Every structure is written in structure tokens, then in C-alpha cells.
Amino acid sequence: MVQGIQGVQENQGIQGKQGRQENHQVRDSREIQLSVQQLSKRYRTGEGVTSISLDVHKGELVTLLGPSGCGKTTVLRSIGGFLEPDSGDILIEGESVLKSPPEKRPTSMVFQGYNLWPHMTVFDNLAFGLKIRKVKKADIRKQVTEVLKLVRLPDAENKFPGQLSGGQQQRIALARSLLLKPAVLLLDEPFSALDAKLRHEMREELREIQAETGLTMVFVTHDQEEALSISDRIVVMNHGNIEQIASPQEIYDHPNTLYVAQFIGKMNFLKGVVSEGQVMVGKLRFPNSKSLSGAVWLAIRPEDVMLSSHGQDGLPGIVKQIMVLGHYAEVSIQLPEYGVIRAFQPRDAVKELNSGDQVYISFKKVITYPEV
Amino acid sequence: MRWYFKALGTRKIIEFIVLVIFVIFFLGPLLNLAILAFTGKWSYPDVMPTEWSMKWWAFVFKQEDIPQSIGLSFMIAAIVTGLSIVLCIPAAYAFARIRFPFSRFFLFSFLLTHAFPKMGLYVSIAVLFYKLGLMNTLLGVVLIHMINVLMFMTWIPTAAFRNVHQAQEESARDVGAGPFRVFLKITLPMALPGIIVASIFTFLNSLDEAQGTFLVGIPNYKTMPIVMYSIISDYPAFAGAVFSIILTAPTIILLLAAKRFVSADVMSSGFTLK
Numbered sequence: 001m002v003q004g005i006q007g008v009q010e011n012q013g014i015q016g017k018q019g020r021q022e023n024h025q026v027r028d029s030r031e032i033q034l035s036v037q038q039l040s041k042r043y044r045t046g047e048g049v050t051s052i053s054l055d056v057h058k059g060e061l062v063t064l065l066g067p068s069g070c071g072k073t074t075v076l077r078s079i080g081g082f083l084e085p086d087s088g089d090i091l092i093e094g095e096s097v098l099k100s101p102p103e104k105r106p107t108s109m110v111f112q113g114y115n116l117w118p119h120m121t122v123f124d125n126l127a128f129g130l131k132i133r134k135v136k137k138a139d140i141r142k143q144v145t146e147v148l149k150l151v152r153l154p155d156a157e158n159k160f161p162g163q164l165s166g167g168q169q170q171r172i173a174l175a176r177s178l179l180l181k182p183a184v185l186l187l188d189e190p191f192s193a194l195d196a197k198l199r200h201e202m203r204e205e206l207r208e209i210q211a212e213t214g215l216t217m218v219f220v221t222h223d224q225e226e227a228l229s230i231s232d233r234i235v236v237m238n239h240g241n242i243e244q245i246a247s248p249q250e251i252y253d254h255p256n257t258l259y260v261a262q263f264i265g266k267m268n269f270l271k272g273v274v275s276e277g278q279v280m281v282g283k284l285r286f287p288n289s290k291s292l293s294g295a296v297w298l299a300i301r302p303e304d305v306m307l308s309s310h311g312q313d314g315l316p317g318i319v320k321q322i323m324v325l326g327h328y329a330e331v332s333i334q335l336p337e338y339g340v341i342r343a344f345q346p347r348d349a350v351k352e353l354n355s356g357d358q359v360y361i362s363f364k365k366v367i368t369y370p371e372v
Numbered sequence: 373m374r375w376y377f378k379a380l381g382t383r384k385i386i387e388f389i390v391l392v393i394f395v396i397f398f399l400g401p402l403l404n405l406a407i408l409a410f411t412g413k414w415s416y417p418d419v420m421p422t423e424w425s426m427k428w429w430a431f432v433f434k435q436e437d438i439p440q441s442i443g444l445s446f447m448i449a450a451i452v453t454g455l456s457i458v459l460c461i462p463a464a465y466a467f468a469r470i471r472f473p474f475s476r477f478f479l480f481s482f483l484l485t486h487a488f489p490k491m492g493l494y495v496s497i498a499v500l501f502y503k504l505g506l507m508n509t510l511l512g513v514v515l516i517h518m519i520n521v522l523m524f525m526t527w528i529p530t531a532a533f534r535n536v537h538q539a540q541e542e543s544a545r546d547v548g549a550g551p552f553r554v555f556l557k558i559t560l561p562m563a564l565p566g567i568i569v570a571s572i573f574t575f576l577n578s579l580d581e582a583q584g585t586f587l588v589g590i591p592n593y594k595t596m597p598i599v600m601y602s603i604i605s606d607y608p609a610f611a612g613a614v615f616s617i618i619l620t621a622p623t624i625i626l627l628l629a630a631k632r633f634v635s636a637d638v639m640s641s642g643f644t645l646k
Contacts, residue, residue, distance in 0.1 A: 103546070104548075109542070
């Protein structure tokens with residue numbers, strides 16, 4: 001996983017706790033390239049987005065992540081000019097672009113598919129935008145050749161899109177956007193139609209291209225793994241609202257809300273209760289850091305679950321299943337009062353373990369949420 | 373021999389027989405026509421003509437109204453095709469791109485002209501044309517031809533426009549093209565095969581139209597099919613054969629030229645209502 005730079009959470013008044021001091025300074029000194037302010041859009045179906053605010057810094061790759069219908073594409077299309085928001089503003093390099101049609105905006109978009117025009121060669125596809133900008137012929141040729149090298153398709157110039165594979169087509173689409181040197185590059189699930197291996201490669205390439213070009217990018221995806229692997233910051237969206245904006249690591253370690261905890265990575269949930277200033281689950285006690293009261297949810301990453309065969313202080317459970325997944329194993333444990341919990345264990349640690357064994361579990365780290 | 377048929381299988385044999393019947397049915401009359409057109413002398417019970425000649429060709433081209441009718445037919449077909457393109461392509465684009473109430477109903481309504489017996493429709497139109505003074509006018513003939521082709525000319529291009537994906541138009545907007553340029557450089561070229569197919573259909577349909585023209589255009593507008601009626605009734609079959617070939621030739625030439633666009637896909641997608 002690419003380690004994202006620890007970011008600042010601007011939204012919802014939450015301070016990024018984990019951001020290192022020097023990075024705060026680096027990030028703050030960078031200018032804001034794109035600013036989405038109080039953006040709202042409601043469709044007739046009732047879906048849409050409500051008062052979305054988001055700042056993207058120059059050279060940053062920000063991912064909008066959420067399930068389908070959460071409003072991520074609505075935000076992206078509004079930035080690109082393909083949707084007119086009901087209210088709010090969009091500033092690029094400090095200027096409102098809301099009044100401009102897509103062709104006048106300093107943005108460029110790579111769509112999920114059908115990006116290319118099948119009746120034109122790759123060269124003509126790439127040159128189309130440059131010709132409109134009245135770039136000289138010799139310059140067009142030079143730039144197209146360069147960008148094709150950048151996307152690793154130097155010989156594709158005279159091919160038609162129909163002669164290219166899905167991955168190659170998306171690279172050409174990316175190249176076309178890169179040629180225009182947009183202030184903000186928008187990517188609408190550009191790799192979702194590709195197979196897993198290719199998707200992986202394309203992510204890495206995109207990351208490299210971003211490092212090389214220093215472009216500001218807004219990336220939309222419903223794939224949390226993709227978001228975690230490529231983003232500087234992730235914006236987790238749900239039902240038209242932002243749940244959390246933070247670096248991938250921060251989002252993984254400290255999901256702001258129960259929703260984010262459920263959506264990002266694998267997570268176990270146990271019901272607990274606050275008593276005597278502590279969060280309790282069975283015999284286990286944890287500090288009540290969020291000052292909650294009454295019933296609470298405890299979220300525990302599978303890698304934070306510890307197993308032992310004797311520790312009487314833990315929660316007793318019965319091993320249901322052990323799945324060895326390469327270098328680690330996933331152990332399912334049935335807890336009498338709490339249902340099934342999953343634990344990631346080193347492969348060696350489960351050698352002695354059999355299904356049906358009695359184990360006691362405890363947690364390295366828990367995150368608490370009020371019960372809704 | 374039996375082993376051969378056995379190896380072939382019943383299915384293949386039946387397919388072959390069907391193919392032969394098909395070929396005889398379709399190409400037989402055409403072959404007969406071609407033979408007739410070049411016949412000098414052919415009397416019963418000879419299987420083939422005893423003398424070949426071009427005299428019927430000379431005869432047909434000597435008739436005064438024939439070259440005229442050929443010119444007229446092509447002119448009308450061109451006007452009809454041109455006007456239908458101007459009228460139907462924007463409509464097709466609207467059907468494909470703009471959501472408006474009852475759009476499916478309107479699209480479906482083009483089928484109406486093909487739902488009734490043609491002659492009944494023409495007679496009622498003729499009544500209307502009398503009142504409007506369109507009988508025996510070029511405009512009247514053109515209009516009656518257009519009624520026939522509205523359906524093809526709207527349905528097929530609608531499907532062609534629908535096949536241009538929204539993202540393809542939006543990408544073009546995205547790289548800096550205004551809506552008009554997008555239509556001209558992206559949408560139209562991508563939909564062109566469908567439009568060409570529909571246009572060829574329109575042209576051929578107009579070239580071939582006889583009933584409506586007979587009712588509305590007579591006596592001033594005698595197109596090729598109309599003239600053919602009189603030739604067939606007034607002269608020997610040889611002259612009719614020559615004229616038939618003249619009438620068929622443009623169809624074959626145009627279809628060959630358009631072979632690259634005419635595919636089952638383009639056609640069938642025009643008849644899929646979405």
C-alpha cells in the first residue's frame with residue numbers, strides 16, 4: 001500500500017490527530033487548487049449531495065469513495081461541468097467555474113468507459129483537443145509522441161481504438177487528458193471495467209504519472225482498496241454527505257464514524273456498554289476516550305484481535321474455522337454472546353489451533369462509537 | 373453416394389435444399405429478365421433464345437418519355453432523400469438524446485403509415501391534396517414518397533445516435549469542443565453508417581414508388597415505375613425486361629457501394645425500441 005502523507009482534516013471540525021507537524025506545514029503552505037463549497041444537488045429520485053465542502057491542494061490526489069448512489073460522481077461531474085449544482089460554488093485556482101460549460105473549464109475528465117472516438121485514430125483522438133486550441137501541427141505531433149511514451153503506448157499512434165484492449169484505451173484516454181495540462185484532472189472510476197491485475201498495474205502507473213506531472217487529481221471509486229492504495233487523502237461519502245476526509249492511514253486507523261469503520265477494511269463489531277467511566281465488553285475494559293454513555297459499538301480490526309488458550313481475562317469463544325491465506329490465517333471465533341469475530345493471525349500461530357478449540361480473546365486496540 | 377449423404381447429416385441436406393429453392397426463387401426471375409432483355413428471337417418450345425440482340429434496348433431508349441422518366445425519378449429520389457435527411461436526422465437526434473414525454477409513443481407512431489393498406493392511405497391523402505392543390509405537383513409526389521420513408525429515416529438514425537455513448541460526447545466537450553462541434557465531429561460521423569443506410573433505403577424506396585405517384589402525380593409526373601406499367605401493357609415482354617433492368621440497376625449499384633455500411637446490426641438496431 002502506498003503510504004499517504006498524513007493529511008489535515010478540514011471538514012466537520014475534526015482535527016487530524018495523527019498528522020505530523022512538518023507535514024501540516026507542508027500541506028498548508030501549498031495553494032488550494034480546487035475548492036468545492038457547500039455544493040448541493042438533488043435529483044428527482046431523492047438522491048444527490050448535500051452541502052459538500054472540500055479543498056484539494058495543488059499536486060494532490062484526492063479520492064471520493066463511497067457506494068453507488070452516495071453522490072461521489074455527482075460531485076465529480078459538477079466539477080467537470082457536466083452537472084449543474086442546485087447551490088454552492090466550485091473554485092479552481094481561486095476562480096469560480098460554475099458559469100463555464102465543460103469545454104471552457106480548466107478540468108479534464110477520464111470516464112469509466114467509452115472515452116475514445118472509434119472513427120478516429122489514436123493520434124486524432126489525442127490531437128482533437130490540441131487542434132481546437134490551435135496548437136501548431138509540429139507541436140501537436142511532438143506532444144502526442146511524448147504523451148504516448150508517458151502512458152507506455154509509443155506505437156499506438158495509427159491504431160484505431162477498436163484495435164486496443166480495454167486497459168490500453170483507458171491509457172489513451174488518460175493521455176488525452178494529460179495533453180491538455182488541466183488544472184484539475186478528474187477520474188470517474190477509470191479502471192473499474194478492467195480485470196483485477198490490470199487495475200492494479202494501472203493504479204501504480206497513475207501514481208507514477210502523478211508524481212511525474214505533479215497534476216492535481218480527483219479520483220472517484222467505490223473500491224476501498226483502490227482508494228487506500230492511490231490517494232493522498234480519501235473523502236468517504238455516504239448518502240450525499242461526507243463522512244470523513246483524511247489520509248488513507250488515518251481513515252484506516254481512526255474511522256470517524258461507524259459507517260466509515262464498516263466501509264473501510266475488515267472490521268469486527270461488538271456491542272458494549274459504558275459503566276464506571278469505562279467501556280466494557282464482558283470482562284474486557286477500555287478507556288472511554290470519546291466520553292460516551294449507555295450502549296456503544298466497539299470496532300476492532302481483525303489484526304488487533306489476540307488469541308490465547310488460557311488467559312482467563314479474555315472473552316471465551318470457540319474456534320469455528322481457520323482459513324490459511326498465504327502468510328497469514330483468518331480465524332473465525334464464535335463468541336457466545338457476541339456472535340462471530342474474525343482474527344488475523346500469523347500462520348505459525350495457528351498451527352496448534354483446531355476448530356472446536358476453546359480460546360480467550362482480547363483486543364490490542366478498539367474504536368468506540370455511540371450506538372445509533 | 374449414400375455414405376456421403378449419411379456423413380453430411382439430414383440437417384445439412386435440408387439446408388442445402390432450402391438454399392437451392394431460395395436461389396431459384398430469388399435469382400430465377402432475375403436471370404429470366406436478363407435473358408429476355410437481350411433476346412432477338414425466342415419462340416416456343418425453345419429453352420433458350422435462338423437469336424441474341426440489343427434491339428429492345430434501342431427500342432426502349434428511343435421512346436420519348438423513357439429518358440425523361442429516368443431523369444425525373446432520380447431527381448425526385450434525390451429531393452426526397454435530401455428533405456428526409458433535413459427533416460428526420462434532427463428528429464432522430466432528439467429521440468435519441470432528449471427525454472420528452474411520450475417520446476416512445478411518437479417514435480412508434482411512425483409505424484402508422486405502414487400499418488394500413490397503402491392504397492387506402494393514399495386515397496385519403498389524395499383527398500387532402502385536392503383541397504390543398506397538391507395534386508399533379510412535384511411537391512405532392514415528393515410528400516407522398518416521404519410518407520413511406522419517415523419510419524426508416526427516423527428509426528435507423530435514432531438507433532445510430534443512441535449507439536454514440538454519452539461519455540464519447542462528453543469527452544469531446546471536456547477537451548474543448550462546443551456542442552455544435554461535438555455533433556459535427558463526433559456524433560454525426562459515428563452515426564453516419566446508420567444514416568447512410570437509411571438514406572439509401574429512402575432513395576431506393578422513392579425510386580421504386582409507384583402507387584402513390586400514380587395517384588398524385590399523373591399525368592405530369594411519370595416516374596420510371598409508372599412508365600413501366602404502360603410499357604408492360606403496351607409492348608412485348610422484352611421491352612419490359614429491359615426497363616426492369618434499368619430500374620434494378622441503381623438498387624444493385626447503391627447496395628454494393630453501401631455494402632460496408634449495411635449490416636444486420638445497423639438494420640436491426642433501428643427496429644429495437646428502447
